Amino acid sequence: MPRREPSEEEVERRKIVGINAETITDVSSTDYPGVYPGEDHSWDLDKIRRTLQIEFHHNEPLLASFSLIGADASIANAFRRIMIADVPTLAIETVYIDNNTSVIQDEVLAHRLGLIPFRGGREGLDKFMKWYKKPDNGGGGDDDANTGYFDYNTVALRLSVECTHNEAAAPGETDPTKLYHHAHVYAKDIVFEPIGRQDQYFSGEDAIAPVHPDILIAKLRPGQEIHCTMHMHKGVGSDHAKFSPVATASYRLMPTIDILRPIIGADAEKFAKCFPPGVIGLEKVTRKEAARQGSGYEGHEGELKAVVRDPMRDTVSRECLRHDEFKDKVKLGRRRDHFIYQVESTGQWDSDAIFLEAVAHLKEKARRLEKQLLEMGC
Amino acid sequence: MSREQYQIPTGTQQSFTTGGGSGGREYGVESRAGIMHYICGDCAVRVPLEKDAPIRCQKCGARVLYKERTKRMVQFEAR
Numbered sequence: 001m002p003r004r005e006p007s008e009e010e011v012e013r014r015k016i017v018g019i020n021a022e023t024i025t026d027v028s029s030t031d032y033p034g035v036y037p038g039e040d041h042s043w044d045l046d047k048i049r050r051t052l053q054i055e056f057h058h059n060e061p062l063l064a065s066f067s068l069i070g071a072d073a074s075i076a077n078a079f080r081r082i083m084i085a086d087v088p089t090l091a092i093e094t095v096y097i098d099n100n101t102s103v104i105q106d107e108v109l110a111h112r113l114g115l116i117p118f119r120g121g122r123e124g125l126d127k128f129m130k131w132y133k134k135p136d137n138g139g140g141g142d143d144d145a146n147t148g149y150f151d152y153n154t155v156a157l158r159l160s161v162e163c164t165h166n167e168a169a170a171p172g173e174t175d176p177t178k179l180y181h182h183a184h185v186y187a188k189d190i191v192f193e194p195i196g197r198q199d200q201y202f203s204g205e206d207a208i209a210p211v212h213p214d215i216l217i218a219k220l221r222p223g224q225e226i227h228c229t230m231h232m233h234k235g236v237g238s239d240h241a242k243f244s245p246v247a248t249a250s251y252r253l254m255p256t257i258d259i260l261r262p263i264i265g266a267d268a269e270k271f272a273k274c275f276p277p278g279v280i281g282l283e284k285v286t287r288k289e290a291a292r293q294g295s296g297y298e299g300h301e302g303e304l305k306a307v308v309r310d311p312m313r314d315t316v317s318r319e320c321l322r323h324d325e326f327k328d329k330v331k332l333g334r335r336r337d338h339f340i341y342q343v344e345s346t347g348q349w350d351s352d353a354i355f356l357e358a359v360a361h362l363k364e365k366a367r368r369l370e371k372q373l374l375e376m377g378c
Numbered sequence: 379m380s381r382e383q384y385q386i387p388t389g390t391q392q393s394f395t396t397g398g399g400s401g402g403r404e405y406g407v408e409s410r411a412g413i414m415h416y417i418c419g420d421c422a423v424r425v426p427l428e429k430d431a432p433i434r435c436q437k438c439g440a441r442v443l444y445k446e447r448t449k450r451m452v453q454f455e456a457r
């Protein structure tokens with residue numbers, strides 16, 4: 001069979017997932033060998049190098065949004081899952097409670113402490129801190145319980161608060177935070193206690209501290225107190241969500257909106273209201289357009305027409321398909337190979353660094369698989 | 379981490395507290411053997427109670443008393 005190259009138009013058409021009022025079409029990708037006779041869809045590194053693109057939409061420490069264009073859903077999903085479950089962070093793992101007379105139970109308090117995100121010097125977190133390995137208590141000796149803790153795998157924190165009456169409070173005061181000292185226990189009350197070489201990596205700006213100092217941990221009343229020490233370890237999100245470096249890491253496919261036939265006048269304004277602000281723009285029909293026969297604009301010079309401004313802002317609510325006047329004038333879709341990521345960091349990593357780390361992780365996984373395959377001797 | 383060993387309070391074991399033999403710990407009147415402390419549910423005062431004593435706060439007369447929390451450190455997984 002002679003080799004054929006699909007036209008550019010055809011390639012674009014194949015990338016679109018169709019979105020109708022009640023159904024979705026062309027969900028699966030077809031760019032693999034054996035689908036189209038005579039076309040070469042074998043895996044090609046050079047082609048991926050040429051076509052793969054990454055565009056950042058915004059990039060702040062706690063929130064990054066970017067497009068990954070030209071990748072298959074399996075790759076895009078692998079990055080998403082690695083960001084959620086495989087990129088390590090430091091979090092409170094054990095809580096040693098000396099006293100807790102607050103109304104919040106020990107277990108609940110420990111759980112809440114575990115969920116607080118912390119930050120610290122990047123070099124120390126990446127290079128100095130290693131995994132903590134639970135000593136296997138095979139011997140069953142009592143001495144084993146406290147072994148295995150070193151400065152390079154454990155970070156110690158302390159929380160010591162007591163609630164007392166505030167003698168300086170104005171008479172008739174009803175606000176507990178003014179009436180008492182330490183009525184609220186916040187994340188900023190947690191003190192980092194460096195051990196060993198930790199102050200080389202975690203001092204000053206780089207000290208281990210809660211990302212958000214005003215996270216409410218517990219409420220106290222006079223006479224109540226909380227005294228505990230905490231141990232932090234490195235962990236991954238697949239073990240517990242508190243180790244996940246992201247609050248959310250998700251992607252959606254790029255929406256497409258094709259206006260097939262002109263939408264003019266009051267209809268255009270109604271059409272624009274079917275979408276979030278900024279998606280559809282209104283422009284005046286030019287004299288040139290109005291003069292062209294068969295354009296649908298004849299005799300409408302100066303009236304408003306609907307144009308697609310920014311399909312990325314669309315939520316694909318399909319509202320426009322509910323109105324009969326737009327039903328066959330518009331075609332909605334999504335681009336199968338255009339992934340718009342939204343990565344929201346919990347604060348220990350910069351949000352863009354989480355994606356880079358996910359790429360490094362996937363590479364490492366591939367390397368391990370390659371090694372296994374070579375050892376199989378095939 | 380310093381912590382005192384928990385001792386089960388029994389009537390017979392340390393009924394001679396005031397003597398304080400070698401190695402014996404000095405207990406105040408408060409923690410004489412057979413006396414347990416409870417927390418008043420109304421006024422939050424520490425209430426010493428002897429065996430068979432009426433369950434009642436000596437300060438305010440409330441009849442709801444709570445057990446004191448253990449003095450030992452307790453370990454939890456933050457999960």
Ligand SMILES: [Zn+2]
Pocket residue numbers: 418419420421422423435436437438439440
């Ligand atoms: Zn009382």
